[in-house]
Amino acid sequence: MIATRRTVLRIGGVILAGLAGTASGSTGEAAEIAMRGNEDGSDVWYDPVGLHVRPGQTIRWTNHDAGNAHTATAYHPHNAGHPTRIPQDAAPWNSDYLLPGESFAVTLLVEGVYDYFCIPHELAGMVGRILRGGSVRRSQTAQRDHRERFVARCIS
Amino acid sequence: MRFSLAALALAGMFASPALAADQVAKAPPDGDYRKVSELVKLPDFLPGLGQLFVDPATLPAGPFLAYDHDGSLVSTIYMLPVADLTDKDKSFDDLAAPGGAVDHVDVYFNAGHPGVEMPHAHVVLWHVRAADEARVAQ
Numbered sequence: 001m002i003a004t005r006r007t008v009l010r011i012g013g014v015i016l017a018g019l020a021g022t023a024s025g026s027t028g029e030a031a032e033i034a035m036r037g038n039e040d041g042s043d044v045w046y047d048p049v050g051l052h053v054r055p056g057q058t059i060r061w062t063n064h065d066a067g068n069a070h071t072a073t074a075y076h077p078h079n080a081g082h083p084t085r086i087p088q089d090a091a092p093w094n095s096d097y098l099l100p101g102e103s104f105a106v107t108l109l110v111e112g113v114y115d116y117f118c119i120p121h122e123l124a125g126m127v128g129r130i131l132r133g134g135s136v137r138r139s140q141t142a143q144r145d146h147r148e149r150f151v152a153r154c155i156s
Numbered sequence: 157m158r159f160s161l162a163a164l165a166l167a168g169m170f171a172s173p174a175l176a177a178d179q180v181a182k183a184p185p186d187g188d189y190r191k192v193s194e195l196v197k198l199p200d201f202l203p204g205l206g207q208l209f210v211d212p213a214t215l216p217a218g219p220f221l222a223y224d225h226d227g228s229l230v231s232t233i234y235m236l237p238v239a240d241l242t243d244k245d246k247s248f249d250d251l252a253a254p255g256g257a258v259d260h261v262d263v264y265f266n267a268g269h270p271g272v273e274m275p276h277a278h279v280v281l282w283h284v285r286a287a288d289e290a291r292v293a294q
Contacts, residue, residue: 039204040265040266041267041278042264042266043267044267066199066203068269069197069198097197097270099198119273120268120269120270120273121267121273123268124268124275126267
């Protein structure tokens with residue numbers, strides 16, 4: 001894997017862009033998404049195509065396709081007028097083209113569902129989804145509320 | 157006279173491709189061809205294809221000229237968008253074929269790549285034997 005200067009700058013940019021929303025530090029190992037393609041280029045995909053990440057967890061895409069360039073690009077009007085398919089307060093990102101071995105990372109600071117695509121391969125169905133979970137405290141609170149509602153329904 | 161003109165025309169048809177083949181046999185090819193990796197962000201050498209050159213004015217169809225690691229021409233490639241192939245009002249006519257003798261042809265689907273982003277078909281005219289495709293395998 002080649003960590004380019006451009007990649008590092010973009011990582012910082014996305015993190016800084018998100019600080020106005022929900023401040024968060026990086027927690028644990030990065031979640032890895034591979035960009036893959038078969039030998040003749042007839043099929044391309046993200047591996048995994050769907051991913052759940054914890055608050056503050058970094059997501060890193062790496063191009064493992066020796067014969068192609070790929071992007072990880074958020075569905076957002078800033079990216080060639082695409083529809084918004086990320087949380088309203090979240091900052092969009094675009095990795096630009098990654099050559100084989102190059103990588104790009106973001107840390108999502110807003111809870112929600114993020115859809116993204118590969119610029120040259122969107123028509124071929126190379127899309128992915130990230131579910132960025134809420135805080136542990138919020139999650140525990142939600143579970144407690146759910147239990148209380150369930151118990152209340154059982155009693156009534 | 158009519159026969160002479162026809163003979164000249166036929167001679168010209170066969171002479172031009174031979175001359176063109178000489179001009180493109182080694183990388184870089186003559187004319188307006190440019191290295192694809194300098195036009196768009198793609199690896200300089202594509203496994204299975206080789207080092208590609210194209211005249212940007214001919215995009216997306218090409219021809220793309222593909223060379224091995226020694227700079228020898230191995231194939232001529234046309235990239236034809238699937239949407240165009242299924243459009244009754246579109247066709248690809250008079251595509252240049254400067255590479256000379258063709259040994260065999262491969263046709264297969266490609267999901268897209270920088271330069272030809274839409275799903276398309278690769279039509280590969282191999283100028284080398286099938287066994288020599290290994291020259292551009294990696």
